[in-house]
Amino acid sequence: xxxxxTPREMISIRHLWAGYxxxxxxxxxxxxxxxxxxIGLIGPNGGGKTTLIKVLLGLxxxxxGEVHVAGKSIKEGRRHIGYVPQVVQFDxxxxxxxxxxxxxxxxxxxxxxxxxxxxxxxxxxQALRRVDMLDLQDRPIGALSGGQxxxxxxxxxxxxxxxxxxxxxxxxxxxxxVSSSIYELLSRLNDHxxxxxxxxxxxxxxxxxxxxxxxxxxxxxxxxxxxxxxMLEAAYQCPIDLIAHGVPHRVFPEHVVEEVHS
Amino acid sequence: MTEIIxxxxxxxxxxxxxxxxxxxxxxxxxxxxxxxxxxxxxxGGIAHAAxxxxxxxxxxxxxxxxxxxxxxxxxxxxxxxxxxKTRQRVDTIIGVMWAIGMATGIIxxxxxxxxxxxxxxxxxxxxxxVPSTDLWIMLVLDLVIVALVASFxxxxxxxxFDETFATVENVPxxxxxxxxxxxxxxxxxxxxxxxxxIMVIALLTMPxxxxxxxxxxxxxxxTLASLLGVLFTTTGLWLSYFMNLTSGATIILVSGAVYVLSxxxxxxxxxxxxxxxxxxxxxx
Numbered sequence: 451x452x453x454x455x456t457p458r459e460m461i462s463i464r465h466l467w468a469g470y471x472x473x474x475x476x477x478x479x480x481x482x483x484x485x486x487x488x489i490g491l492i493g494p495n496g497g498g499k500t501t502l503i504k505v506l507l508g509l510x511x512x513x514x515g516e517v518h519v520a521g522k523s524i525k526e527g528r529r530h531i532g533y534v535p536q537v538v539q540f541d542x543x544x545x546x547x548x549x550x551x552x553x554x555x556x557x558x559x560x561x562x563x564x565x566x567x568x569x570x571x572x573x574x575x576q577a578l579r580r581v582d583m584l585d586l587q588d589r590p591i592g593a594l595s596g597g598q599x600x601x602x603x604x605x606x607x608x609x610x611x612x613x614x615x616x617x618x619x620x621x622x623x624x625x626x627x628v629s630s631s632i633y634e635l636l637s638r639l640n641d642h643x644x645x646x647x648x649x650x651x652x653x654x655x656x657x658x659x660x661x662x663x664x665x666x667x668x669x670x671x672x673x674x675x676x677x678x679x680x681m682l683e684a685a686y687q688c689p690i691d692l693i694a695h696g697v698p699h700r701v702f703p704e705h706v707v708e709e710v711h712s
Numbered sequence: 713m714t715e716i717i718x719x720x721x722x723x724x725x726x727x728x729x730x731x732x733x734x735x736x737x738x739x740x741x742x743x744x745x746x747x748x749x750x751x752x753x754x755x756g757g758i759a760h761a762a763x764x765x766x767x768x769x770x771x772x773x774x775x776x777x778x779x780x781x782x783x784x785x786x787x788x789x790x791x792x793x794x795x796x797k798t799r800q801r802v803d804t805i806i807g808v809m810w811a812i813g814m815a816t817g818i819i820x821x822x823x824x825x826x827x828x829x830x831x832x833x834x835x836x837x838x839x840x841x842v843p844s845t846d847l848w849i850m851l852v853l854d855l856v857i858v859a860l861v862a863s864f865x866x867x868x869x870x871x872x873f874d875e876t877f878a879t880v881e882n883v884p885x886x887x888x889x890x891x892x893x894x895x896x897x898x899x900x901x902x903x904x905x906x907x908x909x910i911m912v913i914a915l916l917t918m919p920x921x922x923x924x925x926x927x928x929x930x931x932x933x934x935t936l937a938s939l940l941g942v943l944f945t946t947t948g949l950w951l952s953y954f955m956n957l958t959s960g961a962t963i964i965l966v967s968g969a970v971y972v973l974s975x976x977x978x979x980x981x982x983x984x985x986x987x988x989x990x991x992x993x994x995x996x
Contacts, residue, residue: 507876507879507880508879508880509876509879509880525882528880528882529881529882531880533876533877533880535874535876535877540874541748541873543924544748544872544873545748545924545927545928545929545930545932545933546869546873546928546929546930547928547929550869550929550930551873554866554869554870554873554874554877554878554881555881557866557867557870557878557881557882557883558880558881558882560866562864562867562884563863563864565866566866590928590929592928593928606877610881
């Protein structure tokens with residue numbers, strides 16, 4: 451039971467170690483994601499980006515440490531997460547319409563043998579409207595461009611009425627113009643929704659997110675907008691002891707961040 | 713025309729045509745999932761594991777279909793479990809099960825005393841010798857499949873399209889997947905006796921694969937696949953009747969011919985404006 455004035459901690463990661471078999475991919479990760487944060491994590495391939503997402507979605511149990519989502523265990527808390535996977539993972543030939551994809555976002559609210567309700571349809575329509583895809587609701591998903599498909603997956607995530615959006619490489623394989631329109635959309639959504647985004651592409655990302663961090667086995671995150679050369683060096687070349695001042699602090703609204711860095 | 717009416721006087725011909733329709737419905741619905749979820753090979757593995765059950769049935773002198781049900785459901789559950797746990801070399805394990813299932817069947821028949829059944833009849837089946845009781849069994853199977861798919865449609869769609877997302881949405885993914893494998897197993901076993909192992913696989917894959925090229929909706933795909941199945945079995949049966957050919961093989965070749973034709977037709981039926989439009993509006 452938190453004091454109302456303090457922002458809610460939407461994701462809390464404490465001393466997380468995770469990996470496959472005996473090999474750790476993530477080492478001693480600490481991260482607090484607060485309400486209406488817009489955090490971008492960048493890192494090289496093999497730096498543990500996908501592993502971190504799997505842990506947050508409850509697809510991979512941590513080998514050590516604690517993770518809470520919206521103050522609950524992952525299995526309970528993941529219902530508050532709207533997950534937007536990489537576009538490239540999909541089968542373009544799958545016979546399914548935009549509408550049916552977006553409506554999958556309502557699955558978490560419906561049990562087995564329960565049908566979707568008129569209310570569900572209204573929420574799905576609203577989600578598609580927010581990403582400007584309602585007009586194309588009857589299109590097969592395979593007939594869309596990469597950017598349009600990405601919007602549909604964002605709508606699917608929104609249809610779950612999430613408090614957190616978790617995006618995996620949201621602009622992989624779309625051209626720069628499309629990707630900046632996706633980031634603008636995310637900035638708008640960020641008024642209500644906390645966003646955690648993971649990408650290897652820091653050029654587009656840094657201008658839209660509120661704060662950035664580097665992930666390469668360890669997490670270098672200061673709750674700041676800027677990536678310092680030290681962070682990059684630490685993340686990409688020698689991921690050692692800098693974690694000492696990577697202890698996450700409160701994330702301030704944007705103007706405060708500027709003051710801090712001036 | 714008179715020849716057709718003459719042929720319809722025979723109970724075996726009427727039963728064969730009805731069997732073709734009933735088989736096509738089950739295969740059209742289940743085959744759609746098999747094709748979109750890309751588990752044709754798993755279905756083949758289940759079907760051939762069932763073969764071992766038939767042999768065991770003869771050996772133990774129980775109804776071979778009972779043996780086949782036990783073997784195929786067990787292999788479906790086993791394959792589901794293996795796939796969940798290891799995620800690796802699934803195709804190898806399926807291949808192994810495929811071969812062992814078949815070999816077990818043959819060895820059990822060798823060991824059986826007395827009348828040696830011809831296992832070949834389970835490969836290509838004998839659609840011309842379907843008794844009326846089997847038609848009733850197939851009708852019940854169709855109803856069960858339609859009821860299950862209608863009840864769990866949104867979950868089946870979700871795990872077929874995006875298993876990870878379904879998991880995150882707390883859909884019981886493993887349970888639904890095993891349900892699908894068990895439906896495949898039951899379809900295979902019930903239909904194997906009637907039309908043969910090879911034709912079950914043919915009818916599971918080809919009508920659905922053709923349908924997938926022309927419709928972009930899972931329900932429409934199931935309907936179209938079932939209708940195509942009816943068309944193929946009926947055409948195949950008449951062809952085999954008039955040309956005095958093996959019925960199962962004729963049906964398979966009719967399906968195969970249409971499948972190859974549809975691959976050639978596909979580029980002609982694409983909507984060019986659909987693709988170009990979507991690309992340009994995506995930039996906006």
